[in-house]
Amino acid sequence: MLQQTLHLYQRAYRGLSPSVWLLAGVMLINRCGTMVLPFMTLYLTQHLHFSVTDAGIVMAIYGAGAFVGTFLGGRLTDRFGFYYIQLISLIFGGLALVLLQFVVNFYALCGSVFIFTLFGDAFRPANQAAIAHYSDSETRTRAFSLNRLAINLGWAVGGGLGGWLASINYSLLFWADGLTCLVASLVLWLYLPDPAIARKVNETTIVAVDEAGLPDKSPYRDTLFVGFVVCAALYFVVFMQLFSIVPLFFKEVLHMTERLIGSLMALNGIIIVVVEMALVYSLEQQKRSKINLIIMGVMLTSISYIALTIPTISVFSGLQIALLFIVLGTLSEMLAIPFIQSFSVERSTPATRGQYLALYSMGGALAQTTAPAFGSLIVANFGFTTHWLILAGIGLVSAGGFWWLGKSYSNEMLLEQ
Numbered sequence: 001m002l003q004q005t006l007h008l009y010q011r012a013y014r015g016l017s018p019s020v021w022l023l024a025g026v027m028l029i030n031r032c033g034t035m036v037l038p039f040m041t042l043y044l045t046q047h048l049h050f051s052v053t054d055a056g057i058v059m060a061i062y063g064a065g066a067f068v069g070t071f072l073g074g075r076l077t078d079r080f081g082f083y084y085i086q087l088i089s090l091i092f093g094g095l096a097l098v099l100l101q102f103v104v105n106f107y108a109l110c111g112s113v114f115i116f117t118l119f120g121d122a123f124r125p126a127n128q129a130a131i132a133h134y135s136d137s138e139t140r141t142r143a144f145s146l147n148r149l150a151i152n153l154g155w156a157v158g159g160g161l162g163g164w165l166a167s168i169n170y171s172l173l174f175w176a177d178g179l180t181c182l183v184a185s186l187v188l189w190l191y192l193p194d195p196a197i198a199r200k201v202n203e204t205t206i207v208a209v210d211e212a213g214l215p216d217k218s219p220y221r222d223t224l225f226v227g228f229v230v231c232a233a234l235y236f237v238v239f240m241q242l243f244s245i246v247p248l249f250f251k252e253v254l255h256m257t258e259r260l261i262g263s264l265m266a267l268n269g270i271i272i273v274v275v276e277m278a279l280v281y282s283l284e285q286q287k288r289s290k291i292n293l294i295i296m297g298v299m300l301t302s303i304s305y306i307a308l309t310i311p312t313i314s315v316f317s318g319l320q321i322a323l324l325f326i327v328l329g330t331l332s333e334m335l336a337i338p339f340i341q342s343f344s345v346e347r348s349t350p351a352t353r354g355q356y357l358a359l360y361s362m363g364g365a366l367a368q369t370t371a372p373a374f375g376s377l378i379v380a381n382f383g384f385t386t387h388w389l390i391l392a393g394i395g396l397v398s399a400g401g402f403w404w405l406g407k408s409y410s411n412e413m414l415l416e417q
Contacts, residue, residue, distance in 0.1 A: 005278075012142065012281035019134040020143045022191055023127065024150040030090065030184035031154025035162030035173040036097060037062075041244050041372070042251065042258065047170045048104060052248070056376025059244050061110045063369025065117030070365050073122030074358020077129050078351065083192065085126035087185055093120035094181030101174035120181075121365060125358040132345045132353055141342040145280045148338060152269035152276075163262020218352065219359040224408055225347050229363040231401035232340050235298050236367030237374070238305065238395045242268075242329065245375035249308065249384050254318035264326055271330045280338050290339040291406035295399050297336025302395030304328035305388040 036043075040062070044055035069089075076085050096116035103112045127147070135143035158176075165172040219225055250256045250264065283293060307324045341360070348356035378387040 008282065009278050012277045013146075015139050016143055016146060017134045017139075019193055020131060020139075020146060023130055023134070024146045026086075026184045026188045026192075027127070027147055028150040028154050029187060030180055031151045032157045032161075032180055035158050035165065036100070036177045037243055039162055039166050039170070039173055039247070039258070039262075041248050042166065042261075043170050043173070045248070048109075050106065052376045052380055054106060056244075056373045058106075058110060058113055059372030059376075060369050062113050062117050063365055063367070063371070065114040066121035066365035066368050067362055068365075069118040069121035070124050070358050070361035072118075074125040074354040074356075074361070076122065077126045077354030077358070082126040082130040082133065082354070083188075086123055086130065087188055089119055089121075089123035089126065090181050090185035090188065093123065094178045094185065096120070097174055097178035097181060101171045121361070124361040124364075125354050128341065128345070128357040128361070129354050132357075133350075137346075140345060141280055141284060141338055142277065144341045145277050145338045149273050149277055152272035155265065155269035157266070157269075160262050160266035163257075163259045163265075166258045166262070217349075219348070219356045222347065224405060224412065225344075225356070225359070227401065227405050227408075228343065228347075229359055231398050231405060232360065233363035233367045234394055234398035234401065235301065235336060235340075236364045237371045238301050238391045238398070239329075239333065240364075240368055240371040241305075241375050241391060244372040245379060245384075245387065246308075246325075248379075250318075250322060253384060254322060256318065256322070260319075264322055267323075267326050268330050268333075271327070272334060276334045276338070279334055289406065290343050291402055291409065293339050294336050294343075295402045295406070297332045297334070297339075298395055298399040298402060300328055300332035300335065302392040302399070304332060305391045305395070308388045309385050 040059060041055050044050040044058055045052060050058070073085055073089070093116060096112070096119060100109075100112055100116055103109045128144075131143050131147055132140060161176070162173055165176065247261050247265075250261050251258075256264075304325050307321060307328060310321050310324075344356055344360040345353065375387060378390060
């Protein structure tokens with residue numbers, strides 16, 4: 001049994017290109033400093049003494065900057081290539097993070113947060129396009145999973161260390177986050193293969209596609225993909241509460257310390273690091289439908305938020321409820337997100353890949369914009385329990401949308417045959 005498990009892990013990591021591993025390394029360095037986002041709501045309410053509503057507005061602007069940044073990042077990636085967009089995003093995003101700690105006025109903070117995320121989130125479509133470029137159809141989902149492994153390993157380090165730094169001084173979060181962005185940009189600049197060669201290969205691929213008679217389709221005219229992005233955005237509205245309202249719930253209702261909250265966030269990353277690559281490889285070997293796996297993941301998210309409505313009685317402690325939420329939510333994330341990313345790449349051509357990935361990322365950014373504002377509004381007026389039940393309902397709507405899109409996609413494949 002142990003030997004079979006070891007072979008499974010070996011096969012899961014085999015066949016990925018050196019550049020995919022390098023991109024994962026860059027992401028790992030960057031995400032080891034991810035401390036500002038998970039503690040931003042606590043920073044705004046506990047350190048700057050903003051109201052929950054004002055904190056929700058700041059987090060919504062955070063998402064608005066991400067929305068605009070991903071749109072521009074996708075356009076610029078198709079225009080100039082993924083290399084320089086990643087590099088510029090990391091440099092300016094890192095500098096903006098370091099400076100953000102010195103802004104305490106509400107309106108100035110809103111503007112600064114928007115500028116930071118504008119630069120920082122241009123990285124998303126460029127990075128995803130780079131992963132798609134350095135992988136093939138056989139390894140693409142695993143390449144995205146490796147990148148997520150790096151994200152979550154960094155998240156585990158950053159979340160745990162962030163809770164400790166926040167208990168000392170919130171300013172340390174901004175220094176750590178900003179400096180790791182700058183270090184990641186240096187590694188990318190020094191070690192990623194010559195981007196001119198990458199662009200030349202990419203152009204050759206585009207010519208081959210054009211000669212085959214496959215027209216490039218704008219993602220905004222691909223109605224099935226637009227529907228897919230809408231369903232994904234609904235899922236992300238639910239999922240992203242993990243970064244805004246959930247830490248507040250752990251603090252105010254379950255009475256947890258920043259260090260314990262950071263440890264729970266780190267657990268999410270640790271589970272993904274240990275399990276996801278092997279899980280994704282195993283599911284791919286079974287030829288499971290990507291859409292069906294996404295549906296299962298989204299439904300598990302709804303169940304995880306229902307778990308937060310369990311009262312903290314003698315049978316269930318606050319820590320047990322939090323652990324149940326983290327485990328279910330993490331399993332949901334592992335089933336849904338890698339296959340959402342892989343499906344988005346498969347719908348595109350090399351010439352439109354940046355725009356397709358940007359539209360997908362914009363759906364995530366829109367969710368990031370609405371999730372904290374929506375969450376803080378519901379919590380302020382109706383309480384946490386009602387909020388969790390509404391989120392569970394949104395998750396079920398998303399799962400239903402994916403189910404309908406899956407049927408439409410199957411019909412589309414039959415017509416093309």
